[in-house]
Amino acid sequence: MDNVIRRRTPGARLARAVLYTVLILAVLFYLMPLVVMLFTSIKPLEEIRAGSLLAIPLDPTFAPWAKAWGxxxxxxxxxxxxxxxxxxxxxxxxxxxxxxxxxxxxxxxxxxxxxxxxxxxxxxxxxxxxxxxxxxxxxxxxxxxxxxxxxxxxxxxxxxxxxxxxxxxxxxxxxxxxxxxxxxxxxxxxxxxxxxxxxxxxxxxxxxxxxxxxxxxxxxxxxxxxxxxxxxxxxxxxxxxxxxxxxxxxxxxxxxxxxxxxxxxxxxxxxxxxxxxxxxxxxxxxxxxxxx
CATH class of the missing domain: 1.10.3720.10 (MetI-like)
Structure with a gap:
C-alpha cells in the first residue's frame, strides 16, 4: 500500500501544480482590467499618452483621484x-x-x-x-x-x-x-x-x-x-x-x-x-x- 501511495504522489503533485497554474492564470486574466484601471488612474496624462496601458507608472500621482473625488x-x-x-x-x-x-x-x-x-x-x-x-x-x-x-x-x-x-x-x-x-x-x-x-x-x-x-x-x-x-x-x-x-x-x-x-x-x-x-x-x- 505504501508503494502504491508513493507511486501516485508525483502524479498527484503534478496535477495539483497544473491546477494551481491554471487558477493563477485565470485570476491574472480577470484582474487585468482592474490593474489597467489602477495603473491609469495614478499616471500623469503625459505618461498615458506616451506609454502603454500595462506599463507601470514611472511618476505615480494621486492628483487624478483628488480631481475625480472633487x-x-x-x-x-x-x-x-x-x-x-x-x-x-x-x-x-x-x-x-x-x-x-x-x-x-x-x-x-x-x-x-x-x-x-x-x-x-x-x-x-x-x-x-x-x-x-x-x-x-x-x-x-x-x-x-x-x-x-x-x-x-x-x-x-x-x-x-x-x-x-x-x-x-x-x-x-x-x-x-x-x-x-x-x-x-x-x-x-x-x-x-x-x-x-x-x-x-x-x-x-x-x-x-x-x-x-x-x-x-x-x-x-x-x-x-x-x-x-x-x-x-x-x-x-x-x-x-x-x-x-x-x-x-x-x-x-x-x-x-x-x-x-x-x-x-x-x-x-x-x-x-x-x-x-x-x-x-x-x-x-x-x-x-x-x-x-
Missing part, C-alpha cells in the same frame, strides 16, 4: 463624484435594510404561517423577479409623481425596495423551508405570537441568508444606472450616473486618468463588500439548499 456639480458641468457617492450611500442603506426586513417577514409567513393562497402569492412575487425593468419605467414614474417623490432620493429608495422584495422573499423563503416546523409549532403551543417566534427562533438562525440578501441588494442598488438616470434629479443622482456624466464630459482634453480614478472610486464599495463577505455569500446560498 466637489459637487454646478450647472451641467460635473467636477467630481463625491456628493453623488454619498447620495448612493443614502439610497443603498435604507433600501437594503427595508427590503431585507420585509423579505425576511415574507419568507417567514410563507413557510411557517401558511394561509390560503400563500403559494399563489409566492408565485406572483417570484414572477416579479422576471419583469424587465424597462417595462415599468413609465408606470413607476407616474406612481412616484402621484406620491410626490419624483426626482428624490426617497423615490429611488422606494423603487429599489419594491424590486428588491421579490428577490429577498425568494431567498428567505427557500432558507426557512429548511428550518424544522416543529420549533414553530412548539413555540405556538407555549403562547408565542407571530413576531416573537420570528425574533426568538427564526432571526437568530438567519445570519447566512441575511448576508446573502444584503450583499445581493447592496450590489444591485449600488451598480444601478437605469433607475438612477430615470428617477433622479441633478442633485439626487447616484454615483453611477455621476460617473457617466464625468466620463462623457470633456473640456477639450480627455483626462483618462481622472475617468479611471472615478471608476475605481465608484467600484470600491462593492469590491470591499465582496472581499470581506464573499465567503459568507457562498455559504449563505447553500445553507438552505438541503432540508434537514
Amino acid at each position: 466637489e459637487a456639480c454646478t450647472g451641467m458641468r460635473c467636477e467630481g463624484v463625491s456628493v453623488y457617492f454619498f447620495n448612493s450611500i443614502a439610497i443603498v442603506v435604507p433600501a437594503v435594510l427595508i427590503s431585507t426586513t420585509i423579505g425576511a417577514l415574507n419568507g417567514y409567513a410563507l413557510t411557517k404561517w401558511r394561509f390560503k393562497g400563500s403559494e399563489l402569492v409566492f408565485a406572483l412575487m417570484l414572477f416579479g423577479c422576471f419583469i424587465p425593468f424597462q417595462v415599468v419605467l413609465l408606470p413607476m414614474a407616474q406612481t412616484l409623481g402621484w406620491l410626490g417623490l419624483s426626482s428624490s432620493r426617497a423615490g429611488l429608495v422606494l423603487v429599489h425596495v419594491i424590486f428588491g422584495i421579490a428577490f429577498t422573499t425568494l431567498f428567505f423563503r427557500n432558507f426557512y423551508v429548511s428550518v424544522p416546523s416543529e420549533l414553530v409549532s412548539a413555540a405556538k403551543l407555549d403562547g408565542a405570537g407571530f413576531f416573537r417566534i420570528f425574533w426568538r427562533i427564526l432571526l437568530p438562525v438567519s445570519k447566512p441568508i441575511i448576508v446573502v440578501s444584503v450583499i445581493w441588494q447592496f450590489t444591485q442598488i449600488w451598480n444601478d444606472f437605469l433607475f438612477g438616470v430615470a428617477f433622479s434629479a441633478h442633485d439626487t443622482q447616484p454615483v453611477t450616473v455621476a460617473l457617466n456624466n464625468l466620463v462623457n464630459t470633456s473640456t477639450g482634453v480627455k483626462e483618462y486618468n481622472v475617468d479611471m480614478a472615478a471608476a475605481m472610486i465608484a467600484a470600491l464599495p462593492t469590491l470591499v463588500v465582496y472581499v470581506l463577505a464573499g465567503k459568507y455569500f457562498v455559504r449563505g446560498l447553500t445553507a438552505g439548499s438541503v432540508k434537514g
Whole structure:
C-alpha cells in the first residue's frame, strides 16, 4: 500500500501544480482590467499618452483621484463624484435594510404561517423577479409623481425596495423551508405570537441568508444606472450616473486618468463588500439548499 501511495504522489503533485497554474492564470486574466484601471488612474496624462496601458507608472500621482473625488456639480458641468457617492450611500442603506426586513417577514409567513393562497402569492412575487425593468419605467414614474417623490432620493429608495422584495422573499423563503416546523409549532403551543417566534427562533438562525440578501441588494442598488438616470434629479443622482456624466464630459482634453480614478472610486464599495463577505455569500446560498 505504501508503494502504491508513493507511486501516485508525483502524479498527484503534478496535477495539483497544473491546477494551481491554471487558477493563477485565470485570476491574472480577470484582474487585468482592474490593474489597467489602477495603473491609469495614478499616471500623469503625459505618461498615458506616451506609454502603454500595462506599463507601470514611472511618476505615480494621486492628483487624478483628488480631481475625480472633487466637489459637487454646478450647472451641467460635473467636477467630481463625491456628493453623488454619498447620495448612493443614502439610497443603498435604507433600501437594503427595508427590503431585507420585509423579505425576511415574507419568507417567514410563507413557510411557517401558511394561509390560503400563500403559494399563489409566492408565485406572483417570484414572477416579479422576471419583469424587465424597462417595462415599468413609465408606470413607476407616474406612481412616484402621484406620491410626490419624483426626482428624490426617497423615490429611488422606494423603487429599489419594491424590486428588491421579490428577490429577498425568494431567498428567505427557500432558507426557512429548511428550518424544522416543529420549533414553530412548539413555540405556538407555549403562547408565542407571530413576531416573537420570528425574533426568538427564526432571526437568530438567519445570519447566512441575511448576508446573502444584503450583499445581493447592496450590489444591485449600488451598480444601478437605469433607475438612477430615470428617477433622479441633478442633485439626487447616484454615483453611477455621476460617473457617466464625468466620463462623457470633456473640456477639450480627455483626462483618462481622472475617468479611471472615478471608476475605481465608484467600484470600491462593492469590491470591499465582496472581499470581506464573499465567503459568507457562498455559504449563505447553500445553507438552505438541503432540508434537514
